Amino acid sequence: MQFKGRADDLRLLDGQLKAVMDGTGSARGRAVIMAGRRRVGKSRLAQEFCDRSGLPYVLFQATRARNPEGERADFVASVASSPFAGADLVAGLSATDWNQALRTAAIAAADDSPSLLVIDEVPWLVEQDREFEGALQTIWDRHLSAKPVLLVLVGSDLSVMEALQSHDRPFFGRATKMTVRPLDPAAVQEITELSAAEAIDAQLITGGFPELVQSWGAGRSRIEFLRETLTSPLSPLLVAGELSLLGEFPESSRSRLVLEAIGTGERTYSAIAAQSGGTGALPAGTLTPILNTLQTTRIVATDLPLSTKSDTKNKRYRIADSYLRFWLACLERAIPLVERGRGDLASTRIERTWTSWRGRAVEPLIRESLQRLLPDDRWPHVEAVGGWWNRQNNPEIDLIGADRDPVAGSIEFAGSIKWLEDRPFDRHDYDELTRGLLAVPGTAFDTPLVAVSRSGTAPDLPLAMCWGPEDILAAWQ
Template sequence: MTQFHGRTNDLALLDRQLRLVRDGVATTPGQALIVTGRRRVGKSRLVQEFCDRSGAPYVIFQASRGRNPAAERADLTAALAQSALPGADLVAGAVGTDWNQTLRALSIAVPEQTPSIIVLDEVPWLVEQDREFEGAMQTVWDRYLSARPVLLLLVGSDLSMMESLQEYGRPFHGRAARMLVRPLDPADVREMTALDPAEAIDAFLITGGFPEIVQRWNAGTSRTTFLREQLTDPLSPLLMAGELSLLGEVPEPSHSRSALEAIGTGERTFGTIANRIGVGNPVPAGTLAPILNTLTAKRIVAVDTPLANRPDTRNKRYRIEDPYLRFWLAFLQRGIAEVERGRGDLVATRLERSWPSWRGRAIEPLVRTSLERLLPDDRLPDAEVVGGWWNRQNNPEVDLVGADREQPAATRIAFTGSIKWLETERFGQRDVESLIAGSMSVPGRDHTTRLVAVSRNGVETGLPLAASFGPEEIIAAWRS
């Protein structure tokens, strides 16, 4: 099995849940946890690693999409019978005629006095197959499993569906905590690639922190070398993971897929997305709005609004939330056919030509999130959230705005800032002047508002900045 890297915090969180079971300090002996995260982010591998390290007996069952419920129940019982749970032999050959009977077998197999772990993976597919599953899970949990020292992990990739399992009125409401598994963070990527901070951030923007892709990045390999190597292999995870991820989220060609492609290739406003999908004949707002709402609920698309002391919720900007998928849609999707015919060099050349401008935009959400993780900072008092600001014409655009709150609007603008993420140029006097000019338009900004610079290649001395940040600080934010 591939060596396991990173996930220190995730493993610690799972271990704390198991410790509640071991120590018997919770309101019930059993504990349930909903584990969710984007497809291919490594949830199943994380859970397997946790189970292996735990020392507790466990069973892991992974559902199959679109399968007959009776076949799924038979497979669950077979997995249970083959597990290391003490009562596994008691359920061998016994296939329940419904989900109540099948899940009841779990309570027979788990020990009465010592901790054990039950993992049901891809729960959304079980719910899709048979609406009886949710109610049966609640009944068996309440009557049997919660009374045993068991940790129940319900795993799934459909974020909106997994969150809905906990909604008021649903059978499992109030019975489980929730854990969101994110991709590897920039500090994990740096550790795995052994790159310097600036290059590690490039690696993060390319891989998105997806473990199966990061593991292909040999320690110390430059960005250009890695890309050229991967673009010679049509089966490389760098190429394939994007399509597989989209097939899981948006299985068939549709306006949803077209909207993703439009956003991934640079369209950011509702109007330009509608126009791109309609090829000059914009799709109606009543068609596009529900699509964007669904993609946002699934955490595929993120929506940004200007951060200032006046709300402007209609001035939205859309972006692909996952850095890897953003990279894949921008550069790799249309290059797959070229790689398959042995011309990955064409894709690499095209990518290098567009890389500086693409990276300049792609780095913005990472910088904002990283700075927010570094707060509070004595140099930036009153700053608790970090966003950006723009008007309807995108002129000016201010890369960074720090404020005391985001919703419904800020009451104090703590700082404005600019990002300059170039290979050789430092942040200098001209950049400060441009920042000051743009900041004048930010509602709520006044003469006390501080100035901040973020630069890949350093900052000139003597500039009127309250603070400056570089690649080292961005990486460090993920180890704070």
């Protein structure tokens, strides 16, 4: 399968490798911590990078819950069977601890030519053996960093990968960190060969996860893709969400209930507590730690209203990954229908709610896209793009462009998002925006008004700017 959509990530890795080859660092070797959520394509990226480099490499992948002795033996065997210059020197060796196992890589790596050492699923090694981190630091400092080696540590548990760089952990300060994210809308369009508007739909449904984007195929409409996908309970679109959740949250766990409440549309703390608590609201002592953990692991994101007035208690919660959001809202309920051969009913149900679901789901993507486009010549002072709402969500302003966040010094524009296929942004939408404008702290009668619309705007509306699907996609190109 052709590898697409990772040009920026490959460029980052190439830059680190070039520093090793040029010897420009304080040490000959360099280390990179590559973190990212499961199924985002980290292992595939690492393999592609190794293959493209043309250099000797070892790519070792840990196995979850395996005994440390077997893991160390496999690591040494991987080094011994690799194209490293001194691989034959470690053939037949055994290792009683990770110091000895990692030392074999240092022995086998060449002194005068670059090589790559990739260790995948590092969190599992940390989980298996508490001595792994200390051994990694020792061997890196004493041996590996003295050779032209690029060490890449890969992992999906974001909290563990971030902890590797904590000041109280052995490997602190020794690695550059990169985060592998899902494919962006431009990469999704490249793979699916869809129009800008349709590619954004594909982005919202697949979340940019490579396996799901590849399963879309070239040129298929959203309706065609969903109808075909929902004929099989084993389709990647249905299976990936359940696997992702089961790997971290058992079906009976409180965290799973909280996720499902947020995924089905609850955004406020009180509504989430009520929805996930069963017969009564989930107590704050239970809900608050769960929400904190979900935010730390980047599964749940929070938004605050953006204006010149601080409002830190008026949070709104959402599922950060649009695919998981789509799965929780639309696909989880569809699985029983698909299993009994009624994918047609599931498809009809999704289509019935699609417009309203997409209207809310596209907002974070649009704000992030505008954040990438701005500032520009028209809006030279816009450094932050968000939204604004009061506790009653009346009014709710989709777009606020400001000089900074979380508390703005000045509001540069206010705007509305209308992502409809059959209607442009019209006079009714404009009037609704103007009625809510002055409720936002920091706005005035002459605050410029903008719109983001899938279908353009009605004529003669006094908008300062209107962005369309092509503009949103251009932010990622």
